[in-house]
């Protein structure tokens with residue numbers, strides 16, 4: 001019996017407890033009710049009467065040792081866990097968290113929308129794949145107008161020369177003006193942001209895919225003054241109060257009269273630089289009074305109603321506002337470029 005007690009002493013001394021699992025094994029073997037120590041206590045009855053007291057004492061100190069070790073191991077394990085938790089050094093510099101930024105085109109698009117929403121314009125949307133009628137015909141483009149030419153327009157399906165059913169990628173968002181006027185009777189007051197396509201060689205100033213925002217206001221007694229007031233307000237909100245504006249006579253098939261809108265160059269403040277080609281002015285939009293033929297094409301009485309429309313390129317506005325010199329940067333996804341608009 002004493003031999004067995006000695007063996008278990010040895011075993012306890014050499015039992016390795018580094019993990020929770022080992023601690024549990026230790027408990028089951030030496031501390032638990034069905035463990036080896038408890039087993040020895042059970043067999044104490046078989047020890048002759050005269051030795052029982054001595055063996056009993058040995059067994060008691062064996063039991064104490066097992067219990068003591070168990071408590072110690074447990075405490076050590078718990079402490080070491082606390083140490084790992086407190087090993088986080090809060091004074092270390094933080095590794096920067098890489099978050100995305102809003103794309104400059106989305107940013108400018110949103111700014112434009114906000115300005116017009118505040119003066120009562122809603123936002124309208126329409127298809128990018130369109131028929132000739134909605135992109136050209138209804139907008140009063142003559143059959144032989146050069147903009148219908150293959151050079152400018154990506155055709156998806158050509159039915160016959162100049163057919164109203166030809167399918168194409170829209171070259172401007174004016175198609176949404178037509179679709180809106182078809183389904184909504186005046187007053188119509190909306191802006192149409194969207195993607196447009198033109199078959200142009202890609203360069204620092206041109207791309208085959210870009211974005212526009214067009215605006216349309218049709219009601220009784222809408223005059224050129226309303227167009228001017230609206231665009232003056234818009235330019236001053238977007239580019240600042242000191243920005244100068246000028247209207248230059250122009251031509252669009254769907255507006256009469258038509259005007260192009262220039263603003264004073266933001267970079268040289270009108271003094272002359274290479275961005276404004278030393279004129280002090282940069283063009284930002286086309287505009288005009290909606291041609292009565294367009295209203296008639298949409299089933300609106302052109303005797304009763306008049307309207308104005310305008311359209312601008314979002315890329316161009318973004319380039320002026322943030323002084324971006326190359327249009328291709330918008331589509332290259334270079335994070336060094338995009339990250340500059342974080343928090344803008």
Ligand code: PHE
Nearest residue numbers: 172174286287288309310311
């Ligand atoms: N649709 C014209 C363009 O794409 C812009 C424009 C819109 C001009 C409305 C006048 C009125 O260039």
